[in-house]
Amino acid sequence: MRAHISAAATTPTVVAMSDSDPIILDKTRIAPSHAEPLSRVGDSRWDLVPLLHKPTVVGSRSINFDTFPPSFRSVAKRLVWLCVNMPTPMEDLERPTATRSQLSVGSIVVYAGFVRLWMTWLDGQGIHQFDGVTDDVYRRYCSEVAASGLGRESQANRLFAITRCWLYGPYLPDSDTLIRPYWEDTLARVDVLGDAQWSAENRTPPIHPQTMSALLVWAIRFCTDFSADIIAAARTKSNPPHRPHLDGLASSERFGNYAQQQRTSSKTIPGFYPASRPDRRCIAKQFIGWQLGLGTDDVLPLGSMDRVFGDLDPIDEAVLPVQITGTMDSRPWTGGINFYDVDNLSRLLATAAFIVVAYLTGMRGEECRALRRGCCRTTTDEQTGQTRHLIYGHVFKGALDESGNALPAGSERHQPWQAIAPVAKAVEVMEALYPDSDLVFPLRAYTPFRSADGDKAVHPRMIRDRTADLISWCNAKAEEFGRTHESIPADPDGPVVVKRFRRTLAWFIYRKPGGRIALGIQYGHLRGHSTDGYGSRVASGLRDVFPMEEALAAAEYLEAAATRLDAGESVTGPAAQRYRDGVRLYHRQFGGRYLTNRQAAALNSNPRLRIYDNSEQFVTCCYDQSKALCHPDRDRAARVEASPDITNCQPNCGNIARTDRNITDVEAAIEQAREEIASPTIPLPLKARLEQRISSLQRIIDHHHNPQGRR
Template identity: 35%
Template sequence: MTIEYAPTVLATADGQPHAGTPVLLNRPIRPGTDSAVLSVFGDDRWELTPALFEEHVAATSLNFAPIPAALRPTAKNYVWQLLNCPDPPALRRFSSTRLAVRTVVSGFPSLASFLVWLDVRGITTLPSVGPADLDRYLSDLLDSGLSRDALGDRITAVRRLWAWRERLPAGDRLPATPPWRGEDSDALLGRKRRRGENRTPRIPPSTVDRLLLWSLRFVEDFADDIIAVRDEYATLSARSFTARHRHGGHHDPRTPEQFHADLRTLLRNMTHDGRELPGKPGPDGAPVLDRQHLARLLNCPTHWLGRRANAAALDTSGLPIADAAYLSAPVTARLDGSLWRQHLIAFGEAEQLVRHLSTACFVVIAYLSGARPGEALALRRGCVRHDATAGLWLMHGRKWKGATDEYGGKKPEGEERTDPWVVVRQVADAVSVLERLHERDLLFPTTLFDTRIADALARGRLGKARTTQVLATHIDRFISWVDTYCANTGRDERIPPDPSGRKIYPVRFRRTLAWHIVRRPRGLVAGAIQYDHVRLGVTLGYSGTYASGFPDEHAFETWLLTLEQLTDAEHRLREGEHVSGPAAPTYTQRVHQVSRQFAGRVLTSTRQARDLLDNPALQIHKGKGMTCVFDPAKAKCRLGSGENIRRTPDLTDCQPGCQNIARTDRDIAVLRDQVAELEGLVDDPLSPGPRRERERHELARLTQIVDDHDRTRPEAP
């Protein structure tokens, strides 16, 4: 990607900007940006969108008009330095790299609040701000009722403004004394924030299972029917715009006689094909002719249909009026053996279904690949390829996290991933559907239709990706459609809402996938998909490194699950659960050790979670009817190995007689069920002799294990 910069305009002699200096003087801008639209220092609104390369980011600007006039030049000078200075001054807990444009934007409201506070109190220059003023500002903040995060942002804005004082003219500097004696927000607010904690809420399993189920149905079952009506809808909707909004009337070269002949031809064809006239609900609920849609079919203004000859042709056609304006493509997809809808797709629902199909594709791609929302929204046509040699589907794209420029700051244009995502076939299918759904380069463009109305609604972002906020709204609408469809068809498969009331934001898919992999590898709808994908695709093939960030999420969830399981195990031991088997003493020792060693432990990074998972005290793994108290020196099973992957037992290859085996009362309950099942099979006279002999041998082995467990149970006091 070729990087462009704003045209160079000399600053003043002291290096400060003047009215004509470009706002983005030292920032790369999107290729093809018209230099005439770039903001300059003298403007009160600075357009920053040219410096944003992520396709899903909305138009962004800074408005200095609300800042008091006396302090506005100071604010502009300071923000200009934030945007253009490549080497920020050092300050504890502040990044030493240049701030990203969106970070500058997100911190702007806190800066503005401080400057407004000063102006209200008659302070119109920064050099006149004393320690007492800052103490009063802090006191007002603490009394404001703002959240802790909001308070931290306000404090940080003042500390950063002070840190930059040497880069500003003398009249724009805070005094040399550090604000609040140099203390940061953690010290001032009295409670330390857990840094690095992932606070993104997971999507509840019941919700995400059904959401994925219906998304897969759209991609795998309904897609052909929806794509079939897409072009017809696009053509007709463009006609309706022309008929209603073209200045000077509808310029149609047809004479009234020619148009009348076209109308009669349409009516004859509809009669021959057994079709009905387009309709809509009338005042009493009965269908009436939808003259607007009929005008679309004939590409004419609606009033042409009211001419006497044309109205007579309609009245005498004998065609019934449908209850909606249906498109012509047939319905072919089936759901549980029956057509998924009893009627053709109507004009009024076609755009909605096209958007739902695109949304369903995003759910499948984002959830089952583990890609970040921005990475998924930046995917382009041809991004998925199949490696026939390895038997893997590979998804190529750009990344922004971890992409840094020569100064160590975020590289705004991002970079192509060195290693692609390893994905499952369902993700490849979703990409293929999107490539058939439209002809744009981006898979998730702002709009799916080339109309002037769509262009206006996109607010100049036509051809770029949808934003995450818009996508969250589309997911809500998709869920509402599914719930309505289930209600109308009597299906008990609606998508349950999140009990917390939270919206399904795209960022939640990645965290939920990590949880679902660790907690429910054999879950409901996506059980096999998620299990195979993550264990084989992500853990081993997702770049093979931790650069993607996803293995960190996976390690964090594994750590949480491990602690929960071991805490439950200790509670059961204290309640008298019996443990038998060769590793029983080690099991008991490790479970009690976990409580002493890790109680109250706070993780500040997912890297710590990965490191802690290697701790021998945590090497307890639940199997079927047994618990592995893992010691690689004693293991008889095959062990995982390789770079960046810790050695773990293969619970599918558990060998009898292994000294790592312990059995809890819960494990014995599983074995008792197996014993009961085997007893029935051994007594079956129709079972083949060799099979019956194998089952009798297994029954004897399991019965001995159960008896030994009961025999070694300590007597109650």
């Protein structure tokens, strides 16, 4: 590159390129780990991997210019070079945009793909230079994009790639300069793309509570109960025993001596069922080689062993000499670990560890995948003796430089994630399972291919596939142990993928009774209001997730409540009128609308809309801080809680309302109690207590149906 451009230049000048120049001008932007020579301008394929600083990027990042129309290859190289080396002059846009001026490597590759589509279309129209593009050409291409069936956002991305080509015009020769795209006029943009249907709602479906609960139980079980045995088996397999008496013998001689010994003893040898032939038990020659002190590389060249072992029956199991210490139901979880199962069990263990860390910390998937050895630090308070586990790592979303562009390597998180013991155990397990890896979750931990890059983190798609394997294994083990109630049910919204863990945690907190208490337990906090302060959202990185999830949960509940009121639902209790007024107020202000961030904040802050369903106590709480008996210190407290403590609901509280829906739950509880009373095995004291409970619940029903009859 003969750079006639300076980053500090006020007047851009045309780019002049030499085929021998590297494609990256600023060598300080190259990742420290990159040792390969840089691509040159004259190369047909440009490799952008040197710009990658994150270990979470899997796969190649390159652009093949042979796929561009020949007449446009020169300008295509100029545009990509500018994306790599120069910020886009976004100030030339006459409309606000959140698009960054400096694209990431992945975005450059996507941009090049959009530009290739544009250039290929132009070439098909007989246009071979940008100076031949007119407004009519733009309009025809818009029709082409609209006919593609893409969503509004995808169409906008394809068109903005052309806008970026126009913005780079000052750096290009006249023949490669575009006129201003007509869709950059506000009215024309709406005409081309339509109104934006953006919503702040997180559309990622949460994992079903039954699926997530069972999956978490098994994942923790893997890390705490099974891990020691699996790690021991992996270490044993990787270190064949030394047989001094076999020193000096070739591999074939060792196999021959072993076969002769088996002929004179059991006439059997270890066997296994290969994945390619599950109906045929084959000779376990790799395990036999391991027993004889041979590595895999010594065994594979031997080829067929039928002439050596042909008269021996492969009925023995290839079990490693590892003592099983983990249990289920006070029984060993397995009779022994098979030589050929070690790698699969290691992958399942790594998957379980990832699930524990990702779900119980609430960190984003990329943040979890980028964790490095030594990230977990345990401290003990000398005064209280309390143990704290802190996870240190990098964040990528929102990690920006002074120009507002993404930092390629992210930035170290200011506040470490606070974690509980199972998370610390999961990290410890991964560091023990892969002691030579700098990453906690390396790619090779999740794939059977030995050539996997040890410097790269696992890909989200691989976590998805291995999670499916883990669920299948756990369900088979539950069946084996007669614990079908611990089976992991299929999720109705599809596969369990990485990005759903974070959403599931936030969904659970605001949609399950006791969710806030459960969050405190999960994160090792004792205070039920942990979601309101430092203890959860700041320390766990969920501050941006909870407010919207809280508003969405409230909106869903109040929307359904409005429908029931319109259908004639009865409401009783001291707060009945406040319930009706609050539901109708919600319907007038928010009913049937998408919630923006501002509307969500307004809903959360409106005291008249603080209506909570407490199905455990069969009540609906129309929360008024001044009347809340669940907070007995409210008169003396400097800070009054913004939400009720549903674990301390008082039956005489003035915030209570009861709806027909609550009464349906009461009737179901009475029916369940009667079924328990009818059981011939129920103890008499428990039967008496259940009868008292039925009487108490029946009074609730009677009062609801006849509120005026209460004395």
